[in-house]
Amino acid sequence: xxxxxxxxxxxxxxxxxxxxxxxxxxxxxYLLQYPNRVRNRPYNLRQGAAPDTIRIKPASGHLELDVxxxxxxxxxxYQGLKWGDALQTGREVQNASATFGMAAGLSGxxxxxxxxxxxxxxxxREGGIMDGLHDFARAEGEGGVMHKQxxxxxxxxxxxxxxxxxxxxxxxxxxxxxxxxxxVDGTVQMRPQFHHLDAExxxxxxxxxxxxxxxxxxxxxxxxxxxxxxxLMKNKAVEEGSKDxxxxxxxxxxxxxxxxxxxxxxxxxxxxxxxxxxxxxxxFVRDVAGAVGLRSGMGNEEFLDAISAPRRDGPTxxxxxAPRRRGVVGGEGEGEDEDExxxxxGAEGSGGE
Numbered sequence: 001x002x003x004x005x006x007x008x009x010x011x012x013x014x015x016x017x018x019x020x021x022x023x024x025x026x027x028x029x030y031l032l033q034y035p036n037r038v039r040n041r042p043y044n045l046r047q048g049a050a051p052d053t054i055r056i057k058p059a060s061g062h063l064e065l066d067v068x069x070x071x072x073x074x075x076x077x078y079q080g081l082k083w084g085d086a087l088q089t090g091r092e093v094q095n096a097s098a099t100f101g102m103a104a105g106l107s108g109x110x111x112x113x114x115x116x117x118x119x120x121x122x123x124x125r126e127g128g129i130m131d132g133l134h135d136f137a138r139a140e141g142e143g144g145v146m147h148k149q150x151x152x153x154x155x156x157x158x159x160x161x162x163x164x165x166x167x168x169x170x171x172x173x174x175x176x177x178x179x180x181x182x183x184v185d186g187t188v189q190m191r192p193q194f195h196h197l198d199a200e201x202x203x204x205x206x207x208x209x210x211x212x213x214x215x216x217x218x219x220x221x222x223x224x225x226x227x228x229x230x231x232l233m234k235n236k237a238v239e240e241g242s243k244d245x246x247x248x249x250x251x252x253x254x255x256x257x258x259x260x261x262x263x264x265x266x267x268x269x270x271x272x273x274x275x276x277x278x279x280x281x282x283x284f285v286r287d288v289a290g291a292v293g294l295r296s297g298m299g300n301e302e303f304l305d306a307i308s309a310p311r312r313d314g315p316t317x318x319x320x321x322a323p324r325r326r327g328v329v330g331g332e333g334e335g336e337d338e339d340e341x342x343x344x345x346g347a348e349g350s351g352g353e
Contacts, residue, residue, distance in 0.1 A: 105258025
């Protein structure tokens with residue numbers, strides 16, 4: 001063998017002691033991914049795009065955040081005022097955060113609350129938008145402008161039954177020659193949420209129903225509200241013999257998401273001192289000297305079998321032989337490996353004549 005082949009082509013450049021941080025009963029770590037955002041423009045204070053509000057539904061597993069938009073440059077003020085008016089109607093009819101879609105259980109407008117909301121007609125709405133264009137700062141200060149972008153997604157919990165057998169994710173933090181790993185409880189892919197478009201559609205349908213009710217008379221509105229309530233009660237009814245059907249399970253998930261209230265969270269930017277303190281307290285093992293050592297539950301070949309494709313013994317594959325006892329000379333024929341021949345030679349040399 002040439003001297004070049006004796007050299008290690010994959011040398012060890014560094015060695016680290018690996019520690020697993022213990023789980024905290026009151027803390028959860030989620031990995032937030034932003035597929036529609038470039039890596040060099042994260043959502044933080046340095047980029048001028050720090051999240052303003054964060055909310056979560058822990059039971060149904062929904063997470064959303066709002067990022068302030070720059071309304072002074074490259075901003076369509078007319079559309080901002082129009083969608084701001086739609087979101088304001090959505091807060092009165094739908095929920096306090098004007099949330100639609102899966103996070104709201106795909107629910108429609110509430111009949112009782114919709115009956116108390118005063119919806120402007122087209123002329124009055126256009127007049128209000130024009131007034132907002134003339135005094136945009138006042139309209140923005142009063143909350144009449146859509147100046148936030150909503151991002152959200154559903155949490156994929158790695159400890160769930162459906163995630164059994166899938167990879168487990170950890171967050172690593174280096175400290176000198178130590179690598180501390182903290183388990184990730186869930187992953188969320190944060191994508192833009194178009195609540196303003198859903199709010200605009202809802203407002204259009206509500207205004208149309210009001211116009212039809214006014215044209216047909218005062219008796220049409222209560223009848224329409226009663227139909228909406230009965231349809232909602234029908235969707236909530238689940239037959240006893242069909243609880244395991246996919247549509248029934250989906251219905252229960254949506255109803256749970258609709259009934260659950262948002263829990264408001266506090267955002268701390270990555271450059272703030274509080275964030276560094278939480279990083280030091282959460283991402284490292286405090287008592288390194290007293291940490292319990294980890295032992296692998298499988299050997300080298302078992303580990304290779306676990307991470308590799310299943311083995312298939314072919315006609316040319318040599319099977320591993322059982323170890324020979326000392327003092328016994330094998331009577332095998334020729335054509336064996338060099339290691340096996342050396343083993344036989346060693347066996348012959350160890351026995352007596």
